[in-house]
Amino acid sequence: MSKKRNIKILMIIISTLFVLLMLVFPLASVLVNSFSKGLEFYFNSLKTEYFFSALGLTCIVTFITVIVNSFFGIIASYLLTRYSFAGKHILATLIDIPFSISPVIAGLAFIMMFGRLGWATPIIDTINSITGWNIKIVFAIPGVVLATIFVTFPFVSREIIPVLNAVGTDEEEAAAIMGASGFTIFRKITFPHIKWALAYGVVLCSARAIGEFGAVNALSKTRGMTFTLPLEIDALYLSGSSDSIVAAYAVSSILVLVSVILLVIRNILEYRSDRIKISVEERAEIKED
Amino acid sequence: MSMKKFNLCVVVMAIILSMLTGCGATSGGDSKNVKGNSKTVTITNVSYDPTRELYAAYNEIFSDYYKNEAGIDVTVVQSHGGSGGQARSVVEGAEADVVTLALAHDITLIEKAGLIEPDWIEEFEGDSSPYTSTIVFLVRSGNPKGINDWDDLIRDGIDVISPDPKSSGAACWNFLAAWYYASQKYGNDEEQIKSFMSKLYGNVKVMDSGARGSTTTFVENGQGDVLVSWENEAISTLSEYPDDYEIVSPSISILAQPSVAIVDENADRNGTQNIAHDYLSYLYSENAQRLIGEYGYRPSDKAILGEYADKFDLDMSLCTINDFGGWNAAYEEFFKDGGVFDEIYSR
Amino acid sequence: MIKEKNKEQNNKRKKRHGSIPGFGLSMGITLTMLSMLVLIPLASILLYGLSLSPSEFFAIVCSDSVRYALRTSILCSFIAATINCVFGMIIAWTLVRYNFFHRRLIDGLIELPFALPTAVAGITLSKMYSNTGIPGKWLSAIGIDVSYTHLGIVVALIFVGIPFVVRTVQPVLQKFDYQYEEAAHILGAGRIITFIKVMLPELMPALLTGFGLAFARGMGEYGSVIYISGNSAKDHTQVVSYVIMQKLNYMDYAGATAVALVMLITSFVILMVINLIQIKQSKRTNNV
Numbered sequence: 001m002s003k004k005r006n007i008k009i010l011m012i013i014i015s016t017l018f019v020l021l022m023l024v025f026p027l028a029s030v031l032v033n034s035f036s037k038g039l040e041f042y043f044n045s046l047k048t049e050y051f052f053s054a055l056g057l058t059c060i061v062t063f064i065t066v067i068v069n070s071f072f073g074i075i076a077s078y079l080l081t082r083y084s085f086a087g088k089h090i091l092a093t094l095i096d097i098p099f100s101i102s103p104v105i106a107g108l109a110f111i112m113m114f115g116r117l118g119w120a121t122p123i124i125d126t127i128n129s130i131t132g133w134n135i136k137i138v139f140a141i142p143g144v145v146l147a148t149i150f151v152t153f154p155f156v157s158r159e160i161i162p163v164l165n166a167v168g169t170d171e172e173e174a175a176a177i178m179g180a181s182g183f184t185i186f187r188k189i190t191f192p193h194i195k196w197a198l199a200y201g202v203v204l205c206s207a208r209a210i211g212e213f214g215a216v217n218a219l220s221k222t223r224g225m226t227f228t229l230p231l232e233i234d235a236l237y238l239s240g241s242s243d244s245i246v247a248a249y250a251v252s253s254i255l256v257l258v259s260v261i262l263l264v265i266r267n268i269l270e271y272r273s274d275r276i277k278i279s280v281e282e283r284a285e286i287k288e289d
Numbered sequence: 290m291s292m293k294k295f296n297l298c299v300v301v302m303a304i305i306l307s308m309l310t311g312c313g314a315t316s317g318g319d320s321k322n323v324k325g326n327s328k329t330v331t332i333t334n335v336s337y338d339p340t341r342e343l344y345a346a347y348n349e350i351f352s353d354y355y356k357n358e359a360g361i362d363v364t365v366v367q368s369h370g371g372s373g374g375q376a377r378s379v380v381e382g383a384e385a386d387v388v389t390l391a392l393a394h395d396i397t398l399i400e401k402a403g404l405i406e407p408d409w410i411e412e413f414e415g416d417s418s419p420y421t422s423t424i425v426f427l428v429r430s431g432n433p434k435g436i437n438d439w440d441d442l443i444r445d446g447i448d449v450i451s452p453d454p455k456s457s458g459a460a461c462w463n464f465l466a467a468w469y470y471a472s473q474k475y476g477n478d479e480e481q482i483k484s485f486m487s488k489l490y491g492n493v494k495v496m497d498s499g500a501r502g503s504t505t506t507f508v509e510n511g512q513g514d515v516l517v518s519w520e521n522e523a524i525s526t527l528s529e530y531p532d533d534y535e536i537v538s539p540s541i542s543i544l545a546q547p548s549v550a551i552v553d554e555n556a557d558r559n560g561t562q563n564i565a566h567d568y569l570s571y572l573y574s575e576n577a578q579r580l581i582g583e584y585g586y587r588p589s590d591k592a593i594l595g596e597y598a599d600k601f602d603l604d605m606s607l608c609t610i611n612d613f614g615g616w617n618a619a620y621e622e623f624f625k626d627g628g629v630f631d632e633i634y635s636r
Numbered sequence: 637m638i639k640e641k642n643k644e645q646n647n648k649r650k651k652r653h654g655s656i657p658g659f660g661l662s663m664g665i666t667l668t669m670l671s672m673l674v675l676i677p678l679a680s681i682l683l684y685g686l687s688l689s690p691s692e693f694f695a696i697v698c699s700d701s702v703r704y705a706l707r708t709s710i711l712c713s714f715i716a717a718t719i720n721c722v723f724g725m726i727i728a729w730t731l732v733r734y735n736f737f738h739r740r741l742i743d744g745l746i747e748l749p750f751a752l753p754t755a756v757a758g759i760t761l762s763k764m765y766s767n768t769g770i771p772g773k774w775l776s777a778i779g780i781d782v783s784y785t786h787l788g789i790v791v792a793l794i795f796v797g798i799p800f801v802v803r804t805v806q807p808v809l810q811k812f813d814y815q816y817e818e819a820a821h822i823l824g825a826g827r828i829i830t831f832i833k834v835m836l837p838e839l840m841p842a843l844l845t846g847f848g849l850a851f852a853r854g855m856g857e858y859g860s861v862i863y864i865s866g867n868s869a870k871d872h873t874q875v876v877s878y879v880i881m882q883k884l885n886y887m888d889y890a891g892a893t894a895v896a897l898v899m900l901i902t903s904f905v906i907l908m909v910i911n912l913i914q915i916k917q918s919k920r921t922n923n924v
């Protein structure tokens with residue numbers, strides 16, 4: 001028995017040390033650095049016009065990204081778990097691709113498409129000249145939005161698919177046999193199952209969208225106009241003087257704060273969805289009996 | 290798939306397509322600059338990393354001047370980054386009415402893409418370089434390793450910090466300055482020069498992607514014994530930490546000429562050709578030249594340069610890019626893939 | 637028996653897209669959005685890459701800098717993913733099996749690397765592990781340099797990769813049937829043997845998935861690596877993403893897209909394997 005206890009303590013110590021060293025230390029280091037010139041300096045560095053512009057843009061971009069990716073994530077995971085068709089695995093893999101691709105490539109992809117030399121630029125120009133609009137994709141806000149959507153594309157669907165797989169299709173099939181329309185089935189049966197997974201996916205997706213750097217860096221060049229918070233941090237950091245480096249940490253600390261809040265929300269969501277999962281499993285057991 | 294389902298598929302595709310383009314149109318409006326107003330004009334200056342502070346100050350005096358002179362409010366939007374990357378973003382369509390980059394070659398890249406007229410280098414005085422700089426060494430206080438000239442950098446146990454010539458303009462100037470020193474020392478014996486350079490780059494401990502990154506590595510993260518740096522970067526670091534660092538001028542260095550140009554295609558389209566021209570030529574005015582001196586760049590105006598004689602080591606002998614046959618030749622020989630840099634670096 | 641029959645019927649029905657309506661609609665939306673937002677942009681890169689002749693392509697991909705960068709990326713991602721598997725396994729185990737005071741806290745912190753912007757992570761890590769930061773100061777005192785070496789890259793990749801392993805192993809452990817373990821124990825198997833013979837085979841698919849995800853992420857990582865790696869071509873501390881950026885800066889689009897293409901194919905293969913493992917796994921758990 002005491003051997004078992006020793007193992008338990010050892011495991012807990014290893015886990016705690018790892019988390020402390022690899023995750024908590026960097027976090028603490030950001031916070032310590034951001035306050036190294038005092039509270040007043042900290043708040044002053046959060047009062048610049050650049051900061052507010054970057055904050056605003058980050059919010060807009062994250063909002064659009066989350067809407068688009070949630071919409072896509074729900075439908076794609078519905079498709080992948082409720083129907084079987086040829087090429088399903090390839091489709092699933094293609095959806096996952098942005099997950100592992102270098103953000104640099106993501107940025108490059110949009111530049112190759114919409115940049116001055118890109119093949120889609122003549123199309124945009126034609127649209128502009130016919131309608132009198134002035135659409136600009138890369139080096140403007142739409143490009144930032146597109147790049148962010150790209151890198152966070154699979155985040156929601158990855159969370160929903162396992163839940164839908166676990167729940168199974170029995171209920172939906174029953175409803176379909178009874179003559180319910182697709183939309184009704186989705187609203188009344190599927191959605192209640194996935195709502196916590198969806199919320200969890202949204203949280204992860206927004207966390208990643210807020211923090212995206214590599215892809216956006218490739219196609220956003222104007223500070224104060226198309227800069228998101230991570231780019232603003234980079235700009236401050238590269239400004240070189242020790243003041244601006246501390247300011248960079250101060251802005252980072254805001255992002256850290258946001259991510260901690262998101263993680264707390266995530267934990268609450270997970271707690272709830274755990275309870276739901278348990279109830280699903282209990283029901284499944286009853287059925288089997 | 291039945292015909293009905295197929296039709297549905299197509300309809301949905303069409304709806305989403307129109308949604309996405311609609312989305313693009315509305316958000317495209319946000320990023321459009323206000324240019325219709327005759328009293329306020331916005332121009333964009335795409336520049337390289339170390340000039341952030343200089344242009345922040347210059348833009349203020351320029352818009353005061355222009356308000357008085359022409360009665361027009363000018364807002365200058367700045368963009369900074371590694372010089373090569375900045376040139377590329379202009380080629381790819383980033384908004385830029387003027388470019389003020391670290392070396393002429395980067396502007397030539399934009400010229401080759403057809404955005405700048407070929408004779409741009411003649412457009413402004415002194416090869417379109419309103420200010421120059423050079424390459425110096427920044428060492429830790431008291432110069433503990435006794436670094437006085439280029440050949441000290443190849444000694445064993447010296448850690449050098451210098452950026453990557455493959456991605457940084459400053460790094461190219463560093464390389465050429467060292468090369469010129471070696472060529473003077475070894476009397477154009479190519480083999481010896483190359484082995485000198487090979488030793489030098491063998492001592493480079495951290496090779497950041499840009500000049501600013503190198504400064505941070507040296508100053509903030511405490512790496513290395515000597516930073517091979519822009520003179521203006523060294524001066525601004527010294528003014529911030531006067532007790533911690535010293536500037537060492539090598540016996541020979543290079544006259545680094547950051548170049549400026551109007552991006553003709555964009556300026557013509559935006560109707561900002563005149564303002565862009567005034568913006569760049571005002572850099573040669575007395576006020577601007579003094580400001581340039583304040584920020585640690587060497588003013589091109591000889592008389593004003595003289596006023597800052599205590600700031601710059603004017604006795605240093607400087608070679609120029611013409612000693613290498615101009616930027617295009619130097620780039621072909623040294624920096625392109627498989628060039629001399631790759632050769633000495635992989636030894 | 638009845639169950640068997642049901643399953644058969646189910647399968648038959650599934651072959652005709654199942655009985656649930658809405659296939660055309662969801663297929664249409666999925667394909668359109670996927671192609672608009674991901675596939676067409678990626679195809680634009682392919683287009684550029686394919687404009688090269690095969691010999692040009694191989695000349696670029698086999699050039700020294702690209703070869704070393706690929707080696708560095710693969711090696712460091714592999715080591716980091718392996719370390720993450722070990723620690724991810726331990727952490728997941730601890731979180732699932734034991735109840736202790738700060739369990740929820742650790743559970744919550746695991747996903748921090750998802751949320752922290754990669755650039756912030758990179759800047760912070762490079763400062764912490766350089767020989768002026770803590771714990772870099774202590775490590776360099778005993779002769780271990782982390783920042784600006786391969787070790788630094790590995791540290792950064794461990795940081796970005798750990799959640800992938802923990803989050804894929806955790807649910808499987810949660811569902812794990814204690815009976816086998818206990819049975820093995822009663823039959824006299826030791827702790828370690830029980831783990832290796834009974835648990836590990838069951839956990840293998842999840843562990844491999846986590847490994848693959850962490851590895852794939854590591855291959856593509858940019859923001860958190862470039863600050864800590866030192867990017868020295870001599871010490872081969874340049875990663876693939878950095879080389880792509882380098883080529884772009886000299887407007888060598890052909891070179892950049894060629895390298896990008898290699899990365900694209902690598903990550904597609906890795907993800908495909910992961911998906912196949914996951915399918916196998918879900919079939920297995922369904923059968924149990």
